[in-house]
Amino acid sequence: MKIKKILNNNVVIAKDDDGHEVIVMSTGLGFSKKAGDIFRRQDAQKIFVLSDEVKGKYGQLMRNVDPVATEIAENVITYATEQKNLRLNDIIHLTLTDHIDGVLTRLREGVYMTNQLTMEIKRVYNRDFGIGLYANKLIKEKTGLEPNVDEAAFIAMHFMNNRLDCNNNDETINQTIAFVDDTMKLLETYFKVKLNEDSLYYYRFVSHLKCLLKRIIDGTTFTDDPLLYDTVSRSYENSAKCAAKIANMIKLKYHKDVSSEEKAYITIYVEKLIRECNKK
Template sequence: MKIRQILNNNVAIVKRGGIEIIVISKGLSFKYKVGQMMNEADIEKSYILDSYDKLQHFSYLLSQSDPDDIFLIDTIISTAEAELGIQASDYLSLTLLDHLEFLLERAEKGQFIQSPLIWDVKRFYPEYLAVGLMAIQKISEAKQLELPEDEAVSIALHFVNMQATTHAQEKSTVQMRALADMVSIIELHFKIHLDEESTNYMRFITHIQYFIERIINHEIIADEIDSIVLYQQVGKLYPEAFKVVQKLKIYINNQFQADMSISEETYLMLHVNRLTKRLEEN
């Protein structure tokens, strides 16, 4: 395998046969240079992705990630595979690493939100919720954090979604149009053009896809008192994100005759702030 690009001390893109893959090997930059052949015995983890866009997206993510986080996710997935009797894709490993980065960022600020889907997941996917609880326990131990049970739901849904999309389904015209409209509302409000290849954009799009699907399925969740308190705090911290979410709320109401929950508004404010803040810094 020939090294095509070294992303940091531990991550590289190599060419194996006719495809490019991402490989992890602690200290590889001290052993190899671009153009050299890499010994497969030195590879600790590899990722094979099905498109150039995913390769670029996740190579950037891995280059910015703590190696310990990469191996923490690997441990979580290995345990989940044994408990669920599944074979996880490389794509799941990388989306969970992306999720972990966002979770740690929110944990540092104490931004924990009650999941509107916790009772549904407990009822319909108890085995996946058990995996989510295992994951947050391992993360808590590794990072010396106290994470609420609700955080397990988001992780569980990554595994549920992986199983549901094994037979890839095309997004409906309604979903695609709503997604494009919501992105346009954000761009017009901030007078910017969003980077469609960025990590934050992809994270935001994933969240919106799930959200629109819940709206279409008429999944209406009641809010808790704690959700309202955090909603008010986040709204004060990120006033511009609050304003644009109010526009998105009006759009959803007009388009689907549906109301947006307080929890969903809060999540959207966090995503919108993250998406636009990083863009402005760059």
């Protein structure tokens, strides 16, 4: 591979053997090198492609950020794509690196940010929050600095906003958080319980609620299956009453009727959650 431009000691723009322009990361790769120098592909620790617009801004950023921030950001992005199977907008290479550089600066100055949505993000966007916790762990390992849990939530928001499988923006995220929060509070109030937010059933119900809200926002028509609801409601009478209250909340807040089939599914999720609570 041939170096086209050195961004910093660890990051260069290069041309691969097929003539494609790529970003290459490797510790010390840009040190004592110049444009036109050749290096082996196997010496690259990470190779990725950016759009022309993002690549120009990324090059500017690399001249001003802590190389450790770049390393951490790229390790976190790799973790998100390879371990959590996220498909991400390439601008995250820019925004996350810049954010983590700011985190390192703040932590060195003893400044700790608070995030009012931390618990809600953990509840609704559990996978993204887990990536944020992984980032916190890397920051501590690489620098000795220890971010608080609110920093994990801030980092999670970068993944929430840049996932290609979701059309997320700040308004959608806030709406989703409010919808899930309202639903879970209604459920806890109705049954007078405290739900286990780390449980598999909780995670599955949250995932279902996010899909349900998307269908509400998109105006998707709900199918009806009275027989299914009749069967489920007779088997889980109390959970069905709670599901009816959730459906009524949706009607009042979103002006959308919930089908009997959807109420049946909500009933089943509620029943599983409450059974889990009652086991403790």
